[in-house]
Amino acid sequence: MIDQPSRGIKLTERQKLSWLRLIRSDNVGPATFRELINNCGSAERAIEMLPELSQRGGSRRKIRIATIPEIELELEKIEKFGARLVGIGEPEYPRALRQIDGAPPLITVKGNIELTTPPSVGIVGSRNASITGNKFAANLATDIVKAGYTVISGLARGIDAAAHRASLYASQQISSHAGTIAALAGGIDKPYPPENLGLYNEICDGKGLAITEMPFGWKPIARDFPRRNRLIAGVSLGLVVVEAAQRSGSLISARRASDFGRLVFAVPGSPLDPRAGGTNELLKEGAILTTSAGDILEALAPISQIDQINYNIIEEKEDDVSEFDPPDENARSIIVNAMGVTPVEIDDIIRHTGYPAQTVYLILLELDLAGRLQRHSGGFVSLILET
DSSP states (O other), X not given: OOOSOOOOOOOXXXXXXXXXXXXXXXXXXXXXXXXXXXXXXXXXXXXXXXXXXXXXXXXXXXXXXXXXXXXXXXXXXXXXXXXXXXXXXXXXXXXXXGGSTTOOSEEEEEEOXXXXXXXXXXXXXXXXXXXXXXXXXXHHHHHHHHTTOEEEEOOOTXXXXXXXXXXXXXXXXXXXXXXXXXXXXXXXXXXXXXXXXXXXXXXXXXXXXXXXXXXXXXXXXGGXXXXXXXXXXXXXXXXXXXXXXXXXXXXXXXXXXXXXXXXXXXXXXXXXXXXXXXXXXXXXXXXXXXXSHHHHHHHHTTGGGSOOTTTTOOOOOSSOOOOOOOOOHHHHHHHHHTOOSSOEEHHHHHHHHOOOHHHHHHHHHHHHHTTOEEEETTTEEEEOOOO
Protein backbone atom coordinates (compact mmCIF):
# COMPACT_ATOMS: atom_id res chain seq x y z
CA MET A 1 0.00 0.00 0.00
CA ILE A 2 1.30 3.47 -0.87
CA ASP A 3 2.12 5.45 2.25
CA GLN A 4 4.59 8.14 1.26
CA PRO A 5 4.61 11.94 1.45
CA SER A 6 2.57 13.49 -1.33
CA ARG A 7 4.20 15.72 -3.88
CA GLY A 8 2.61 19.03 -4.74
CA ILE A 9 2.94 22.78 -4.95
CA LYS A 10 2.34 24.94 -1.89
CA LEU A 11 0.17 28.01 -2.40
CA THR A 12 1.53 31.35 -1.23
CA GLU A 13 -0.59 33.33 1.22
CA ARG A 14 -1.43 35.76 -1.58
CA GLN A 15 -2.53 32.91 -3.86
CA LYS A 16 -4.61 31.35 -1.10
CA LEU A 17 -6.43 34.63 -0.52
CA SER A 18 -7.10 35.03 -4.26
CA TRP A 19 -8.25 31.42 -4.64
CA LEU A 20 -10.65 31.82 -1.74
CA ARG A 21 -11.98 35.12 -3.12
CA LEU A 22 -12.61 33.47 -6.47
CA ILE A 23 -14.39 30.35 -5.18
CA ARG A 24 -16.51 32.45 -2.79
CA SER A 25 -17.72 34.75 -5.59
CA ASP A 26 -21.12 34.36 -7.27
CA ASN A 27 -21.60 31.52 -9.78
CA VAL A 28 -18.06 30.20 -9.33
CA GLY A 29 -18.10 26.47 -8.60
CA PRO A 30 -15.20 24.01 -8.81
CA ALA A 31 -15.53 23.41 -12.57
CA THR A 32 -15.91 27.14 -13.29
CA PHE A 33 -12.90 27.85 -11.07
CA ARG A 34 -10.75 25.52 -13.15
CA GLU A 35 -11.94 27.05 -16.43
CA LEU A 36 -11.22 30.54 -15.13
CA ILE A 37 -7.66 29.60 -14.18
CA ASN A 38 -7.17 27.90 -17.57
CA ASN A 39 -8.39 30.99 -19.44
CA CYS A 40 -7.03 33.74 -17.23
CA GLY A 41 -3.84 32.17 -15.92
CA SER A 42 -4.31 33.06 -12.26
CA ALA A 43 -7.03 33.65 -9.68
CA GLU A 44 -6.09 37.32 -9.43
CA ARG A 45 -6.54 37.82 -13.17
CA ALA A 46 -9.76 35.79 -13.11
CA ILE A 47 -11.22 38.05 -10.42
CA GLU A 48 -10.48 41.06 -12.60
CA MET A 49 -12.23 39.41 -15.57
CA LEU A 50 -15.37 38.24 -13.72
CA PRO A 51 -17.53 41.33 -14.43
CA GLU A 52 -16.70 41.33 -18.15
CA LEU A 53 -17.18 37.57 -18.58
CA SER A 54 -20.47 37.65 -16.69
CA GLN A 55 -21.76 40.57 -18.77
CA ARG A 56 -20.81 38.84 -22.00
CA GLY A 57 -22.74 35.78 -20.84
CA GLY A 58 -25.92 37.85 -20.61
CA SER A 59 -26.10 38.60 -16.89
CA ARG A 60 -28.68 41.23 -16.04
CA ARG A 61 -27.05 42.18 -12.74
CA LYS A 62 -23.59 42.91 -11.45
CA ILE A 63 -21.79 39.78 -10.30
CA ARG A 64 -20.91 39.74 -6.61
CA ILE A 65 -17.19 39.26 -6.03
CA ALA A 66 -15.93 38.33 -2.57
CA THR A 67 -14.00 41.26 -1.10
CA ILE A 68 -10.52 41.13 0.37
CA PRO A 69 -11.71 42.16 3.89
CA GLU A 70 -14.36 39.42 4.09
CA ILE A 71 -11.91 36.77 2.89
CA GLU A 72 -9.22 37.99 5.31
CA LEU A 73 -11.84 37.70 8.07
CA GLU A 74 -12.68 34.12 7.05
CA LEU A 75 -8.99 33.19 7.00
CA GLU A 76 -8.56 34.74 10.45
CA LYS A 77 -11.53 32.76 11.82
CA ILE A 78 -10.24 29.53 10.30
CA GLU A 79 -6.84 30.03 11.93
CA LYS A 80 -8.31 30.92 15.33
CA PHE A 81 -10.46 27.77 15.18
CA GLY A 82 -7.34 25.68 14.74
CA ALA A 83 -8.14 24.74 11.16
CA ARG A 84 -6.42 25.46 7.83
CA LEU A 85 -7.08 25.70 4.10
CA VAL A 86 -5.57 23.20 1.68
CA GLY A 87 -5.46 23.76 -2.09
CA ILE A 88 -5.89 21.04 -4.68
CA GLY A 89 -2.26 21.26 -5.77
CA GLU A 90 -0.82 21.07 -2.27
CA PRO A 91 0.76 17.90 -0.82
CA GLU A 92 -1.85 17.53 1.95
CA TYR A 93 -4.86 17.52 -0.38
CA PRO A 94 -6.54 14.05 -0.39
CA ARG A 95 -5.09 12.10 -3.29
CA ALA A 96 -8.21 10.37 -4.56
CA LEU A 97 -10.29 13.55 -4.30
CA ARG A 98 -8.04 15.20 -6.89
CA GLN A 99 -9.27 12.74 -9.51
CA ILE A 100 -12.96 13.54 -9.52
CA ASP A 101 -14.75 15.90 -11.87
CA GLY A 102 -15.29 19.20 -10.11
CA ALA A 103 -12.92 18.51 -7.23
CA PRO A 104 -13.08 21.44 -4.79
CA PRO A 105 -10.09 23.73 -5.36
CA LEU A 106 -9.91 24.47 -1.63
CA ILE A 107 -10.97 22.50 1.43
CA THR A 108 -10.88 23.48 5.09
CA VAL A 109 -9.45 20.85 7.42
CA LYS A 110 -8.98 20.40 11.16
CA GLY A 111 -7.17 17.60 12.94
CA ASN A 112 -4.50 15.15 11.87
CA ILE A 113 -3.55 16.27 8.34
CA GLU A 114 -1.49 13.09 7.85
CA LEU A 115 -4.76 11.20 7.35
CA THR A 116 -4.96 12.54 3.79
CA THR A 117 -1.96 10.34 2.90
CA PRO A 118 -3.22 6.74 3.26
CA PRO A 119 -6.03 5.48 0.98
CA SER A 120 -9.54 5.78 2.39
CA VAL A 121 -12.66 3.64 2.55
CA GLY A 122 -16.08 5.24 2.94
CA ILE A 123 -18.63 3.68 5.29
CA VAL A 124 -22.17 5.07 5.21
CA GLY A 125 -25.65 3.90 6.09
CA SER A 126 -28.90 4.49 7.89
CA ARG A 127 -29.29 7.13 10.57
CA ASN A 128 -31.95 4.91 12.16
CA ALA A 129 -29.59 1.94 12.17
CA SER A 130 -30.25 -1.36 13.88
CA ILE A 131 -28.06 -2.65 16.70
CA THR A 132 -26.72 -5.29 14.33
CA GLY A 133 -26.02 -2.70 11.64
CA ASN A 134 -24.10 -0.45 14.01
CA LYS A 135 -22.07 -3.39 15.31
CA PHE A 136 -21.27 -4.62 11.81
CA ALA A 137 -20.20 -1.12 10.69
CA ALA A 138 -17.96 -0.85 13.75
CA ASN A 139 -16.36 -4.23 13.02
CA LEU A 140 -15.72 -3.22 9.40
CA ALA A 141 -14.17 0.10 10.44
CA THR A 142 -11.92 -1.57 13.02
CA ASP A 143 -10.51 -4.10 10.55
CA ILE A 144 -10.13 -1.51 7.78
CA VAL A 145 -8.16 0.89 9.99
CA LYS A 146 -5.97 -1.91 11.31
CA ALA A 147 -5.18 -2.76 7.68
CA GLY A 148 -3.76 0.76 7.24
CA TYR A 149 -6.69 2.51 5.57
CA THR A 150 -8.52 5.61 6.77
CA VAL A 151 -12.30 5.42 7.19
CA ILE A 152 -14.31 8.39 5.95
CA SER A 153 -17.97 9.04 6.76
CA GLY A 154 -20.41 11.89 7.23
CA LEU A 155 -20.71 12.30 11.04
CA ALA A 156 -24.44 11.43 10.87
CA ARG A 157 -26.29 9.39 13.46
CA GLY A 158 -26.30 5.62 13.21
CA ILE A 159 -23.86 3.90 10.86
CA ASP A 160 -21.66 6.98 10.31
CA ALA A 161 -21.14 7.57 14.03
CA ALA A 162 -20.48 3.87 14.69
CA ALA A 163 -17.82 3.79 11.96
CA HIS A 164 -16.13 6.96 13.26
CA ARG A 165 -16.01 5.76 16.88
CA ALA A 166 -14.66 2.33 16.00
CA SER A 167 -12.03 3.91 13.72
CA LEU A 168 -10.86 6.23 16.48
CA TYR A 169 -10.52 3.36 18.93
CA ALA A 170 -8.70 1.16 16.38
CA SER A 171 -6.30 3.97 15.46
CA GLN A 172 -5.14 4.17 19.07
CA GLN A 173 -4.00 0.55 18.88
CA ILE A 174 -1.79 0.86 15.79
CA SER A 175 1.28 2.86 14.87
CA SER A 176 0.50 3.67 11.21
CA HIS A 177 -1.15 6.87 9.99
CA ALA A 178 -4.72 5.60 9.90
CA GLY A 179 -7.87 6.83 11.55
CA THR A 180 -11.10 8.51 10.51
CA ILE A 181 -12.16 11.50 8.39
CA ALA A 182 -15.45 13.31 8.95
CA ALA A 183 -16.86 15.08 5.89
CA LEU A 184 -19.06 18.02 6.85
CA ALA A 185 -22.04 19.57 5.08
CA GLY A 186 -21.49 22.92 6.78
CA GLY A 187 -18.52 25.02 7.77
CA ILE A 188 -15.65 23.50 9.73
CA ASP A 189 -17.15 25.09 12.87
CA LYS A 190 -20.69 23.80 12.21
CA PRO A 191 -20.72 20.01 12.63
CA TYR A 192 -24.10 18.32 12.28
CA PRO A 193 -26.04 16.89 14.05
CA PRO A 194 -25.52 18.73 17.37
CA GLU A 195 -25.62 15.50 19.40
CA ASN A 196 -22.43 14.37 17.66
CA LEU A 197 -20.47 17.44 18.75
CA GLY A 198 -18.58 15.36 21.30
CA LEU A 199 -17.64 12.85 18.62
CA TYR A 200 -16.58 15.69 16.33
CA ASN A 201 -14.27 17.08 19.01
CA GLU A 202 -12.76 13.63 19.55
CA ILE A 203 -12.10 13.37 15.81
CA CYS A 204 -10.43 16.78 15.59
CA ASP A 205 -8.42 16.37 18.81
CA GLY A 206 -7.33 12.76 18.35
CA LYS A 207 -6.39 10.56 15.40
CA GLY A 208 -9.01 12.05 13.12
CA LEU A 209 -9.61 14.80 10.60
CA ALA A 210 -12.61 16.93 9.64
CA ILE A 211 -12.93 18.31 6.08
CA THR A 212 -15.36 20.60 4.27
CA GLU A 213 -15.52 22.81 1.20
CA MET A 214 -18.09 25.17 2.74
CA PRO A 215 -17.30 28.64 4.16
CA PHE A 216 -16.50 29.11 7.82
CA GLY A 217 -19.72 29.67 9.77
CA TRP A 218 -21.94 28.05 7.13
CA LYS A 219 -24.94 26.30 8.74
CA PRO A 220 -25.81 23.22 6.68
CA ILE A 221 -29.18 23.00 4.97
CA ALA A 222 -30.76 20.12 3.06
CA ARG A 223 -29.11 20.84 -0.30
CA ASP A 224 -25.62 20.83 1.27
CA PHE A 225 -25.68 17.14 2.23
CA PRO A 226 -25.37 15.77 -1.33
CA ARG A 227 -22.22 17.89 -1.62
CA ARG A 228 -20.92 16.30 1.57
CA ASN A 229 -21.77 12.86 0.12
CA ARG A 230 -19.73 13.81 -2.94
CA LEU A 231 -16.74 14.49 -0.68
CA ILE A 232 -17.09 11.08 0.96
CA ALA A 233 -17.27 9.34 -2.41
CA GLY A 234 -14.39 11.41 -3.81
CA VAL A 235 -11.96 10.86 -0.95
CA SER A 236 -12.56 7.09 -0.78
CA LEU A 237 -11.28 4.38 -3.10
CA GLY A 238 -14.31 2.28 -2.23
CA LEU A 239 -17.64 3.00 -0.54
CA VAL A 240 -19.44 0.55 1.76
CA VAL A 241 -23.19 0.87 2.38
CA VAL A 242 -24.21 -1.05 5.50
CA GLU A 243 -27.92 -0.25 5.89
CA ALA A 244 -29.94 2.02 3.61
CA ALA A 245 -33.60 2.37 2.76
CA GLN A 246 -34.81 2.79 -0.82
CA ARG A 247 -34.66 6.60 -0.63
CA SER A 248 -31.62 6.97 1.56
CA GLY A 249 -28.97 9.64 1.21
CA SER A 250 -26.44 6.82 1.38
CA LEU A 251 -27.59 5.75 -2.07
CA ILE A 252 -26.66 9.22 -3.35
CA SER A 253 -23.16 8.60 -2.01
CA ALA A 254 -23.12 5.20 -3.75
CA ARG A 255 -24.18 6.73 -7.07
CA ARG A 256 -21.51 9.41 -6.81
CA ALA A 257 -18.91 6.78 -5.95
CA SER A 258 -19.92 4.81 -9.03
CA ASP A 259 -19.74 7.98 -11.18
CA PHE A 260 -16.20 8.55 -9.90
CA GLY A 261 -15.13 5.02 -10.80
CA ARG A 262 -14.96 3.88 -7.17
CA LEU A 263 -15.83 0.38 -6.01
CA VAL A 264 -19.24 0.14 -4.32
CA PHE A 265 -19.80 -2.45 -1.60
CA ALA A 266 -23.15 -3.36 -0.05
CA VAL A 267 -24.03 -5.42 3.00
CA PRO A 268 -27.07 -7.67 2.38
CA GLY A 269 -30.04 -7.56 4.72
CA SER A 270 -33.41 -9.13 5.31
CA PRO A 271 -36.04 -8.40 2.62
CA LEU A 272 -38.41 -7.73 5.51
CA ASP A 273 -36.29 -4.89 6.91
CA PRO A 274 -36.90 -1.53 5.15
CA ARG A 275 -33.37 -0.49 6.14
CA ALA A 276 -32.02 -3.17 3.80
CA GLY A 277 -34.08 -2.16 0.77
CA GLY A 278 -31.44 0.16 -0.64
CA THR A 279 -28.47 -2.10 0.02
CA ASN A 280 -30.21 -5.11 -1.53
CA GLU A 281 -31.03 -3.01 -4.57
CA LEU A 282 -27.37 -2.00 -4.87
CA LEU A 283 -26.44 -5.68 -4.91
CA LYS A 284 -28.86 -6.27 -7.78
CA GLU A 285 -27.17 -3.41 -9.65
CA GLY A 286 -23.71 -4.93 -9.29
CA ALA A 287 -22.34 -3.74 -5.95
CA ILE A 288 -19.81 -6.08 -4.32
CA LEU A 289 -21.42 -8.40 -1.78
CA THR A 290 -19.86 -7.67 1.59
CA THR A 291 -20.02 -9.94 4.61
CA SER A 292 -16.66 -9.05 6.16
CA ALA A 293 -13.84 -6.52 5.88
CA GLY A 294 -11.91 -9.13 3.93
CA ASP A 295 -14.22 -8.64 0.96
CA ILE A 296 -13.35 -4.94 0.92
CA LEU A 297 -9.62 -5.27 1.52
CA GLU A 298 -9.22 -7.94 -1.16
CA ALA A 299 -11.01 -5.84 -3.79
CA LEU A 300 -9.12 -2.64 -2.92
CA ALA A 301 -5.65 -4.14 -2.64
CA PRO A 302 -4.69 -3.65 -6.32
CA ILE A 303 -6.17 -0.14 -6.47
CA SER A 304 -4.40 1.08 -3.34
CA GLN A 305 -1.04 0.39 -4.99
CA ILE A 306 -1.63 2.98 -7.73
CA ASP A 307 0.08 6.35 -7.31
CA GLN A 308 -2.71 8.83 -8.05
CA ILE A 309 -1.27 12.02 -6.62
CA ASN A 310 -0.63 14.02 -9.78
CA TYR A 311 -4.12 14.03 -11.30
CA ASN A 312 -6.19 17.20 -11.65
CA ILE A 313 -3.78 19.64 -10.06
CA ILE A 314 -4.65 23.28 -10.79
CA GLU A 315 -1.56 25.38 -11.40
CA GLU A 316 -1.38 29.09 -12.03
CA LYS A 317 0.81 30.18 -14.93
CA GLU A 318 4.00 31.99 -14.01
CA ASP A 319 3.97 34.20 -17.10
CA ASP A 320 1.33 36.81 -17.82
CA VAL A 321 -1.48 35.46 -19.94
CA SER A 322 -2.17 37.41 -23.10
CA GLU A 323 -5.56 39.00 -23.60
CA PHE A 324 -8.07 36.64 -25.17
CA ASP A 325 -10.55 37.98 -27.69
CA PRO A 326 -14.24 37.48 -26.85
CA PRO A 327 -16.17 35.16 -29.17
CA ASP A 328 -18.34 36.93 -31.74
CA GLU A 329 -22.08 37.23 -31.11
CA ASN A 330 -22.89 34.83 -33.94
CA ALA A 331 -20.88 32.04 -32.30
CA ARG A 332 -22.51 32.73 -28.94
CA SER A 333 -26.00 32.68 -30.48
CA ILE A 334 -25.39 29.41 -32.35
CA ILE A 335 -24.00 27.66 -29.27
CA VAL A 336 -26.81 28.87 -27.00
CA ASN A 337 -29.46 27.86 -29.57
CA ALA A 338 -27.91 24.39 -29.81
CA MET A 339 -28.52 23.86 -26.10
CA GLY A 340 -31.62 23.45 -23.98
CA VAL A 341 -32.74 22.34 -20.54
CA THR A 342 -31.82 18.73 -21.34
CA PRO A 343 -28.18 18.02 -20.38
CA VAL A 344 -25.81 17.44 -23.31
CA GLU A 345 -22.11 16.58 -23.47
CA ILE A 346 -19.78 19.46 -24.18
CA ASP A 347 -18.06 17.36 -26.84
CA ASP A 348 -21.43 17.04 -28.62
CA ILE A 349 -21.79 20.84 -28.63
CA ILE A 350 -18.34 21.15 -30.19
CA ARG A 351 -19.15 18.57 -32.89
CA HIS A 352 -22.61 19.99 -33.58
CA THR A 353 -21.59 23.64 -33.90
CA GLY A 354 -18.20 23.10 -35.51
CA TYR A 355 -16.60 25.74 -33.32
CA PRO A 356 -13.17 25.14 -31.72
CA ALA A 357 -13.23 23.65 -28.23
CA GLN A 358 -11.62 26.79 -26.78
CA THR A 359 -14.45 28.95 -28.13
CA VAL A 360 -17.16 26.62 -26.81
CA TYR A 361 -15.58 26.36 -23.37
CA LEU A 362 -15.19 30.13 -23.13
CA ILE A 363 -18.84 30.77 -24.04
CA LEU A 364 -19.98 28.13 -21.54
CA LEU A 365 -17.83 29.85 -18.92
CA GLU A 366 -19.51 33.19 -19.69
CA LEU A 367 -22.97 31.60 -19.44
CA ASP A 368 -22.00 29.96 -16.15
CA LEU A 369 -20.86 33.23 -14.59
CA ALA A 370 -24.06 34.88 -15.79
CA GLY A 371 -26.08 32.23 -13.94
CA ARG A 372 -27.49 30.76 -17.15
CA LEU A 373 -25.68 27.40 -17.19
CA GLN A 374 -26.15 24.24 -15.13
CA ARG A 375 -23.22 21.84 -14.95
CA HIS A 376 -23.86 18.12 -14.47
CA SER A 377 -21.58 15.17 -13.72
CA GLY A 378 -19.79 13.49 -16.60
CA GLY A 379 -19.12 16.69 -18.54
CA PHE A 380 -22.79 17.45 -19.29
CA VAL A 381 -24.28 20.96 -19.30
CA SER A 382 -27.71 22.49 -19.78
CA LEU A 383 -29.30 25.93 -19.93
CA ILE A 384 -31.24 27.35 -17.02
CA LEU A 385 -34.62 28.70 -18.05
CA GLU A 386 -34.82 32.42 -17.41
CA THR A 387 -37.76 33.50 -15.28
